[in-house]
Amino acid sequence: MSYWTTAMRIVAKDLLSEARTREMTNAVLFFALLVLVLFSFSFQPASDEERRLASGVLWIAFLFAGVGVLDRSFWRERVNECLDALRLTPASASALFVGKCVANALFLLLAEVILVPLFLVFFDLSFRGDVRAWLLVLVLGTWALVVNGTFFAAMTTNVRSRELLLPLLLLPVSVPALVAVVEATAAALLGEGAMRVWIQVLIAFDVIYTTLALLLFETVVEGT
Amino acid sequence: MIEALDSKALVFEGVCKTFGETVALWQVSFALGPGELVALTGSNGAGKSTLLRVAAFLLKPTSGRVLVFGQSRPTPDVKRRIGLLGHASFLYEDLSAEENLKFYAALYALGREADERIACVLREVGAEDFRHRPVRTLSHGMRKRVSLARAMLSDPELLLLDEPFSGLDVASIERTRALMVEWRRRGKALLVATHQAELLDGIADGELVLDRGRVRSWRAPASCGSAVPPPVRERA
Secondary structure (H helix, E strand, O other), X not given: OOHHHHHHXXXXXXXXXXXXXXXXXXXXXXXXXXXXHHHHHHOOOOOXXXXXXXXXXXXXXXXXXXXXXXXXXXXXXXXXXXXXXHHHOOOOHHHHHHHHXXXXXXXXXXXXXXXXXXXXXXXXXOOOOOHHHHHHHHHHHHHHHHHHHHHHHHHOOOOOOHHHHHHHHHHHHHHHHHHHHHHHHHHHHHOOOOHHHHHHXXXXXXXXXXXXXXXXHHHHHOOO | OHHHHHOOXXXXXXXXXXXXXXXXXXXXXXXXXXXXXXXXXXXXXXXXXXXXXXXXXXXXXXXEEEEEOOEOOOOHHHHHOEEEEOOOOOOOOOXXXXXXXHHHHHHXXXXXXXXXXXXXXXXXXXXXXXXXXXXXXXXHXXXXXXXXXXXXXXXXXXXXXXXXXXXXXXXXXXXXXXXXXXXXXXXXXXXXXXXXXXXXOOOXXXXXXEEXXXXXXXXXXXXXXXXXXXXXXXXX
């Protein structure tokens, strides 16, 4: 079986499981929506400075949604020790990692597709800059969160306080990507600023951390 | 000697496994050949499950050597030749029995044979009637049968079974025993960890008894002969 077919099997399995239960989608969407609603009551961006602030609020909502998605991503493999069953198969560990990343990215992108229009309505905002470039930022930023988050979720899957440990590991590592997405989103909302530079930062971040995670994932899931 | 060990399905040579200060296995040595069934017994915490996990390459031994079909590393080819029935079911709760098997069949790259193989293993373990039911709705015994079907999916030559009779009714126990006899007849090597050693009376070729991670006794299958490394007795 090819590498990609294995990865896509993992994606299909995760999507089917989630479609049956909707446990993760419901919880994550509710939580992220709550963040947006609460912030929308606290301030309405009138000036450019406040618009810049709003871009941070949007990514805080995405970040909360992302941590929720990632925390649950290896939970399914932990129940009934399915991760061990995956390790027993001849499938490549890195194909498993890619599959989990793609599934997590799809879950998070789904949440983002729902949250972005609501964000624009709640904060009475519109994009003054290049929307297509911002969509690229959205995808690259989501992958940046997902690739590190999936790696750390696998690493902490058997740790008792994993809910606490996952954000503690993920957030510091993701700071460069978070700065880039917030700045790029601000540039898209304001219609000024160098979005291109931040896209380059995100591409570099994604390439570096995807490569590292692919190289190290097998070690992470191997037994002690 | 090396040639003799290569012909074995499973060889443990002075295997130790420790978790920090806790000794799970200490100087365990034995060999299991094709067409042999060995009972692995011992009280709770004796190290039976750890031994099976080490044999399946899920745990690395702290010291010593494990050979599966002459290989000390879990290559994809070796992995296809190992079937493990663990304590946990290894099944996804939200998927049906058949969906679980299809998923694993894909990871074992069974290709076009997958559907035929799934039908075959479900029939063998008697799980055809509930193949479309989600695993979360199955009883313990039903799950056990589906787990056994999953372990058999790649038609492995080495079967590592952890408590295969627990939670099964009398009819299912008889079916499982009959399957073991049939698998042994087909030349598969079976290592069966159980508290119900009497259920293997008459079908087991040998017995390995563990006591706090050490080999308390080792009755080797007759065919093992001199190729079997001598068991290390419990140290004072």
